[in-house]
Amino acid sequence: MPRRRASDAGQPWIAQTVVLLIVAALVIGPLLMLFRTALLPENSLPFETWEFTLSNFATIVTDPQVLVLLFNTAVYALGSVVFGLVIATVLAWLVERTDMPGRTAIRVALFTWMAVPPVILGFGWILLINPGSGILNALWRTLAGTDGPLTIYSMWALIFITGISVTPTAFVMIGGLFRNMDPQLENAGYVHGGNWLSVARRITLPLLTPGLLSVGIYVFIAVVQTFELPLIVGLTARIPVLSTRIYLLSSPDVGVPNYGLSAAFGLLLLVVAVLLMLLYFRVVGAGEKYRVVSGKSFRPRQTELGRWSIPAMIGTALLVLLMILPLLVLLWTSFLRFYELPSLDALSRVSLDTYREVLARGAVQGAILNTVILVFVSSTATMCLAAVVAWFSQRGRGWIARSLDVLSFSPIAIPPIVMAMAILLLYLRTPLYGSVAILILGHMTIYLAFATRTLSSALVQLHKELADAAMVSGASWWTTLTRVIIPLIWPQALNGWIWVLAHSARDLTIPLLLMTNSNMVMSTVMWTLWDVPDLPGAAALSTLLVAALLCIVVPLQILITRKSERAM
Amino acid sequence: MLVIENLEKTYAARGGGQPVHALRGVNCTVKQGDFFALLGPSGCGKTTMLQSIAGLETPTGGKIRIGDKTVFNSDKSIYVPTSQRMLGMVFQSYAIWPHMTVFDNVAFPLVHGRHKAPREEVRKRVMLALERVKLADFAQRLAPHLSGGQQQRVALARAIVHEPRLLLLDEPLSNLDARLRDTMREDLRNLVKSLGITTVFVTHDQVEAMGMADQVAVLHGGSIVQIGAPEEIYFRPRTAFAANFVGRSNTLPGRVTSVERVGGQNLLRFQTAIGEICSSVASDVEAGSEGLCIIRPQAFSPVPDRTATEECANAIGGVLSARSFLGDTVEAQLTVRDTPLRIVLNSYDTVMTGSEMRFSVPFDRCVIVPAER
Numbered sequence: 001m002p003r004r005r006a007s008d009a010g011q012p013w014i015a016q017t018v019v020l021l022i023v024a025a026l027v028i029g030p031l032l033m034l035f036r037t038a039l040l041p042e043n044s045l046p047f048e049t050w051e052f053t054l055s056n057f058a059t060i061v062t063d064p065q066v067l068v069l070l071f072n073t074a075v076y077a078l079g080s081v082v083f084g085l086v087i088a089t090v091l092a093w094l095v096e097r098t099d100m101p102g103r104t105a106i107r108v109a110l111f112t113w114m115a116v117p118p119v120i121l122g123f124g125w126i127l128l129i130n131p132g133s134g135i136l137n138a139l140w141r142t143l144a145g146t147d148g149p150l151t152i153y154s155m156w157a158l159i160f161i162t163g164i165s166v167t168p169t170a171f172v173m174i175g176g177l178f179r180n181m182d183p184q185l186e187n188a189g190y191v192h193g194g195n196w197l198s199v200a201r202r203i204t205l206p207l208l209t210p211g212l213l214s215v216g217i218y219v220f221i222a223v224v225q226t227f228e229l230p231l232i233v234g235l236t237a238r239i240p241v242l243s244t245r246i247y248l249l250s251s252p253d254v255g256v257p258n259y260g261l262s263a264a265f266g267l268l269l270l271v272v273a274v275l276l277m278l279l280y281f282r283v284v285g286a287g288e289k290y291r292v293v294s295g296k297s298f299r300p301r302q303t304e305l306g307r308w309s310i311p312a313m314i315g316t317a318l319l320v321l322l323m324i325l326p327l328l329v330l331l332w333t334s335f336l337r338f339y340e341l342p343s344l345d346a347l348s349r350v351s352l353d354t355y356r357e358v359l360a361r362g363a364v365q366g367a368i369l370n371t372v373i374l375v376f377v378s379s380t381a382t383m384c385l386a387a388v389v390a391w392f393s394q395r396g397r398g399w400i401a402r403s404l405d406v407l408s409f410s411p412i413a414i415p416p417i418v419m420a421m422a423i424l425l426l427y428l429r430t431p432l433y434g435s436v437a438i439l440i441l442g443h444m445t446i447y448l449a450f451a452t453r454t455l456s457s458a459l460v461q462l463h464k465e466l467a468d469a470a471m472v473s474g475a476s477w478w479t480t481l482t483r484v485i486i487p488l489i490w491p492q493a494l495n496g497w498i499w500v501l502a503h504s505a506r507d508l509t510i511p512l513l514l515m516t517n518s519n520m521v522m523s524t525v526m527w528t529l530w531d532v533p534d535l536p537g538a539a540a541l542s543t544l545l546v547a548a549l550l551c552i553v554v555p556l557q558i559l560i561t562r563k564s565e566r567a568m
Numbered sequence: 569m570l571v572i573e574n575l576e577k578t579y580a581a582r583g584g585g586q587p588v589h590a591l592r593g594v595n596c597t598v599k600q601g602d603f604f605a606l607l608g609p610s611g612c613g614k615t616t617m618l619q620s621i622a623g624l625e626t627p628t629g630g631k632i633r634i635g636d637k638t639v640f641n642s643d644k645s646i647y648v649p650t651s652q653r654m655l656g657m658v659f660q661s662y663a664i665w666p667h668m669t670v671f672d673n674v675a676f677p678l679v680h681g682r683h684k685a686p687r688e689e690v691r692k693r694v695m696l697a698l699e700r701v702k703l704a705d706f707a708q709r710l711a712p713h714l715s716g717g718q719q720q721r722v723a724l725a726r727a728i729v730h731e732p733r734l735l736l737l738d739e740p741l742s743n744l745d746a747r748l749r750d751t752m753r754e755d756l757r758n759l760v761k762s763l764g765i766t767t768v769f770v771t772h773d774q775v776e777a778m779g780m781a782d783q784v785a786v787l788h789g790g791s792i793v794q795i796g797a798p799e800e801i802y803f804r805p806r807t808a809f810a811a812n813f814v815g816r817s818n819t820l821p822g823r824v825t826s827v828e829r830v831g832g833q834n835l836l837r838f839q840t841a842i843g844e845i846c847s848s849v850a851s852d853v854e855a856g857s858e859g860l861c862i863i864r865p866q867a868f869s870p871v872p873d874r875t876a877t878e879e880c881a882n883a884i885g886g887v888l889s890a891r892s893f894l895g896d897t898v899e900a901q902l903t904v905r906d907t908p909l910r911i912v913l914n915s916y917d918t919v920m921t922g923s924e925m926r927f928s929v930p931f932d933r934c935v936i937v938p939a940e941r
Contacts, residue, residue, distance in 0.1 A: 463661050463663060465659040465660070465661050465662075465663035466663045466665060468622070468624050468650075468657075468659065469657065469659055469663035469723075469726070470665075470676065470680070471623075471624070471649075471650040471651045472622055472624075472650055472651075472653075472655050472656065472657040472727075473651075473656075473676050473677035473680065473681050473726065473730070474651045474652070474654065474677055474680065474681025474682040474683075474730070475651055475676070475680040475681060476651055477651075479680045483676075483680060484665055487665075487667045487668075488665070488666070488667055
């Protein structure tokens with residue numbers, strides 16, 4: 001009879017320990033490396049010296065530029081959040097609480113928006129409104145005769161593009177708030193003599209405030225951590241933020257990388273993100289007081305728009321157009337051999353030559369193969385690990401379960417650029433560096449938190465006795481997990497899988513920081529082509545990537561929606 | 569068959585609170601083939617006990633033996649995982665897996681359990697189990713398309729299909745409506761008895777426990793208060809808690825004045841507010857100590873003639889202060905020297921409120937239990 005810890009009833013502690021070690025290696029390993037590197041003297045690499053110094057932090061504290069960095073980051077994040085949240089709230093209200101036609105189409109469109117890489121949005125907007133040859137500026141010149149007022153290289157453009165790119169996330173979260181609100185709370189206001197305005201002001205808004213605040217902070221964190229748009233738009237506009245600074249220090253255009261200072265900046269960003277995350281948890285905790293989610297099912301009250309439905313539809317259509325416009329521009333560009341403004345003349349030169357030429361290149365073919373391996377392996381591996389982690393942390397007791405819970409969730413506070421940097425430092429001298437495997441490791445680490453959360457919340461909703469019944473029947477924990485639990489939560493699991501897959505495909509942060517000649521993926525090739533610049537080539541690859549992602553995401557989304565609707 | 573020794577479960581203090589003692593040294597033995605009920609109010613530890621037997625909960629201390637195999641022993645750090653204890657269990661929520669058909673649900677223990685059976689045998693045994701619970705026609709139905717009573721029977725079929733050593737039932741009838749509960753109570757007992765499977769059964773409903781079990785263990789505050797056959801617990805409660813939880817009773821505080829030896833048995837004289845009451849039931853209360861006298865409302869028989877006194881019976885007289893006619897019975901309140909007593913009479917006994925009445929209560933219907941701390 002083996003000796004077992006009494007607290008691990010029904011679950012093999014060996015499997016738990018192995019999982020804990022894997023997660024710890026994924027999460028803690030790179031972070032330790034980051035700390036070590038931040039304490040390095042200048043011009044040295046980790047493992048080369050045992051010297052510790054605070055000089056990097058001294059540099060940060062004395063550098064007046066740091067204040068500018070922090071200020072830029074704050075203005076950028078706040079602006080994007082306010083802009084994105086206002087649009088998302090109005091849109092969510094229209095879709096969830098009114099009778100506006102075409103609500104379902106908008107919901108589906110916004111859900112599938114995750115298939116669009118922010119890098120590609122950046123490319124599209126640069127083509128649209130760059131000061132010299134942007135299409136919208138050219139249009140203005142033709143119509144008004146003066147130079148167009150729009151410029152991509154400015155803070156407001158950066159905020160505008162980021163705001164639009166965070167709208168779908170905010171929409172999904174705020175839509176949930178609207179959907180879960182018991183209409184009886186509002187009805188009670190009307191019954192007791194309130195009019196439309198007083199009910200909105202005194203009941204609806206106060207009930208939504210904690211939720212909106214927590215969504216706001218969540219999006220704020222995401223924007224502070226974001227790297228791709230500040231890289232593509234902000235660098236040329238000379239708007240440095242924390243995330244781009246970290247990148248430039250570790251991969252400078254000229255000179256040697258200053259890993260120590262870069263890691264120190266990474267720690268600074270990490271601290272900012274962790275503080276924000278703590279604030280988020282406080283607000284979410286406070287929101288529990290206002291929980292208006294009740295067990296019973298209800299149909300939220302729908303406002304009849306009446307004569308306002310036409311303006312609402314026009315406004316929504318304009319927004320959707322704004323979101324699609326950059327993609328259309330890229331599509332147009334990809335059909336030309338050399339970039340030019342849309343015109344009847346140019347239309348005659350439209351062809352598929354760019355695609356043919358780009359796809360014929362060996363580097364591109366390799367990148368496509370790498371991308372396929374990266375996205376499928378990282379999404380599948382992440383979901384498998386997350387399933388076991390979520391299962392153990394939900395059902396297990398004792399410190400192993402608790403550590404798993406905390407460890408798997410903590411990467412949510414680690415900005416991807418910091419994680420990428422830390423992974424780079426850890427694996428720089430190993431054979432893994434320069435392989436696709438290191439990209440997979442990186443994506444597993446940064447997406448584990450989301451995947452585990454998705455599955456944990458699905459598990460919480462499962463009655464505990466469903467699993468107990470399997471174990472009493474004589475099934476091992478593995479059989480229970482694979483035969484009972486996963487079949488019951490597969491829609492959520494599939495949803496998480498698509499999410500990780502789409503994000504892994506669109507991510508530029510990890511592949512760019514860990515880029516070598518041998519592990520190029522589509523996003524890094526796109527970025528290199530854009531830098532050359534080979535605009536049509538980059539546009540063609542962008543189009544291919546978006547099209548491929550849509551082909552995977554849309555049918556699966558429809559399948560999941562159908563399945564979960566039938567279950568209800 | 570099932571031996572539990574000194575079982576303890578303590579939940580660690582959380583957030584500055586006191587540690588919770590769910591089980592405080594529970595001992596009990598269940599004989600092979602017995603239908604054993606754990607009866608108690610919510611929070612008495614009965615579910616913790618069942619979960620510990622199943623291995624879904626790990627006790628803090630003690631031993632559990634199923635058959636000849638020790639499945640838990642805190643001293644020797646023995647813990648046999650749930651899946652290897654060869655159990656069958658019906659859960660309170662039934663825990664029917666909604667993604668499987670009825671057949672697949674029932675087949676699970678044979679397909680994925682300890683002793684995997686060949687396909688043909690699985691089919692045969694599943695169909696046999698389904699016939700036993702009268703659900704053979706529903707084999708290919710998906711689980712969510714079943715009513716509550718059908719789900720309960722599927723859960724039962726799944727729990728018996730692999731002929732477990734021990735069958736555990738966690739409040740199996742509490743989710744059914746009253747009428748269905750009455751029929752299921754008998755069906756369940758007959759089925760389990762005909763298979764001869766030892767069964768441990770948790771309930772908070774005394775009617776279920778009394779009607780189904782061979783042996784009942786009454787739990788209170790994490791300890792077993794009394795174990796015995798239903799009749800024994802009803803007629804010979806050992807504590808005021810057992811008396812009040814199983815059936816209703818009149819509880820009269822008082823003091824034992826003397827213990828006499830009369831006709832081969834002890835006779836306790838017990839002084840109460842309504843006068844002296846004699847009891848011939850064996851009791852732990854010694855002469856001179858405080859105690860409680862338990863008298864069931866059904867123990868009273870009306871005495872028509874005010875002069876006659878019966879042998880070996882207490883005579884209690886008073887004013888009938890309230891009466892309600894319930895059809896099957898008449899409930900009345902008898903006030904004796906300002907102390908109200910609850911009595912239950914036959915519907916055909918004519919009694920009027922305000923009238924003086926005399927009742928006789930045989931000595932062996934009065935039970936003296938220790939006063940509560």
